[in-house]
Amino acid sequence: xxxxxVEDDAKTxxxxxxxxxxxxxxxxxxxxxxxxxxxxxxxxxDCIILxxxxxxxxxxxxxxxxxxxxxxxxxxxYSVLKDSYSKVVLLEAGADDMIGKDSAFxxxxxxxxxxxxxxxxxxxxxxxxxxxxxxxTLSKAVTLQGYxxxxxxxxxQLLEVLIQAPEKVFSRQEILERIWDxxxxxxxxxxxxxxxxxxxxxxxxxxxxxKYLQTVRGFGYRLAWR
Numbered sequence: 001x002x003x004x005x006v007e008d009d010a011k012t013x014x015x016x017x018x019x020x021x022x023x024x025x026x027x028x029x030x031x032x033x034x035x036x037x038x039x040x041x042x043x044x045x046d047c048i049i050l051x052x053x054x055x056x057x058x059x060x061x062x063x064x065x066x067x068x069x070x071x072x073x074x075x076x077x078y079s080v081l082k083d084s085y086s087k088v089v090l091l092e093a094g095a096d097d098m099i100g101k102d103s104a105f106x107x108x109x110x111x112x113x114x115x116x117x118x119x120x121x122x123x124x125x126x127x128x129x130x131x132x133x134x135x136x137t138l139s140k141a142v143t144l145q146g147y148x149x150x151x152x153x154x155x156x157q158l159l160e161v162l163i164q165a166p167e168k169v170f171s172r173q174e175i176l177e178r179i180w181d182x183x184x185x186x187x188x189x190x191x192x193x194x195x196x197x198x199x200x201x202x203x204x205x206x207x208x209x210x211k212y213l214q215t216v217r218g219f220g221y222r223l224a225w226r
Contacts, residue, residue, distance in 0.1 A: 001116065002026045004045045006036040006062065007078075008054050012101065016049065016078070019105045033057035037065055044146070045073060046119075047112050050095070052079030052086065060093035067094035071139045074115035078108065128163045131225050133202075133212065135163055144205045151201065154179060158194050162213070162223035171220040195221055 003020060007013040008031045020027045028043065030036035033054050040048070048066070052059045059077050066075065077090050077098035087098060096115050099108055126138040132145045140156060142149040151159065157179045162170065172191045180190060199213050206212060214224050 001046045001112075002028070002044065003112070004028050004030060004036065004040060004043075004048045006030045006033075006048065006050045006054055006059075008032065008051065012051075016105075016108075019109075023109055033062050036062060040066060041069070046116050047074045047076065049076050049078050049108075049112070052077060052090075059095070060089050063090065063093035063095050070141065072119055072136065072141075074112070074119050076108075076111055076115060128160065130163050130166050130223060131212075133163065135160060144202060147205050149201050152197070154194055155197055155201070158191075159198060159223075162221070166223050169216045169219045169222045175220070191221070 003025055005013060005016055005020075005027055007016065007029065013029055013031070017027045017029060028039055028045070030039055031054075033056075036050075036054070050059045050062060054062065059079065063075055066073065071094075074097075075095045077095045078101060079098070080101055090098060096118075097111055099111055126136055128135040128137060134143045135141070135156075137160070142151055142156065142159065158175065161175065161178055175191045176188070195213055195215075202212055212223060212225065214222050216222060
């Protein structure tokens with residue numbers, strides 16, 4: 001399990017990192033809000049452990065920013081929580097759970113494992129997978145070979161339609177009706193344009209992207225691998 005620890009107190013960070021590594025987990029440390037948001041953006045983590053206050057920023061602020069791009073990653077606040085108001089603010093900001101720093105490490109580890117199990121179930125319930133292409137329909141996150149794809153709303157909708165029925169050939173008219181809610185216009189090239197957009201983005205990680213998005217001449221497009 002790969003964990004991001006957001007903690008600006010060196011003594012606490014060293015203790016938590018040592019315990020997590022002893023439990024066979026990989027840990028990255030961020031000591032500022034900006035650093036936390038940056039490493040979160042460029043890496044994949046199974047869980048985030050977050051302090052209540054990081055420099056001039058609150059844990060709630062960081063939670064809100066993380067939730068803009070990822071609604072499912074487990075966030076566990078690890079701090080000295082003295083009042084119920086702080087707990088409410090953190091939960092409303094997107095934290096999944098919280099635990100005091102005076103708690104036993106075994107409890108911290110158990111909370112982490114419980115959150116990750118919960119996330120795994122959510123993803124399984126909302127995942128669309130084809131080969132190494134994955135869509136999380138809850139967070140709208142798309143990955144190909146483990147790399148995040150940043151798609152526009154229409155690109156995402158088009159890919160979601162195709163991945164729900166691999167190998168099926170979708171006509172341009174069917175795609176137009178399902179995504180743009182319009183009947184076919186023989187002069188429109190909307191579908192072809194967005195297929196090309198998707199191919200360019202898939203092509204960053206799959207050299208022969210037409211193996212994924214195939215043109216069936218005279219009929220339409222399909223998601224396939226051959």
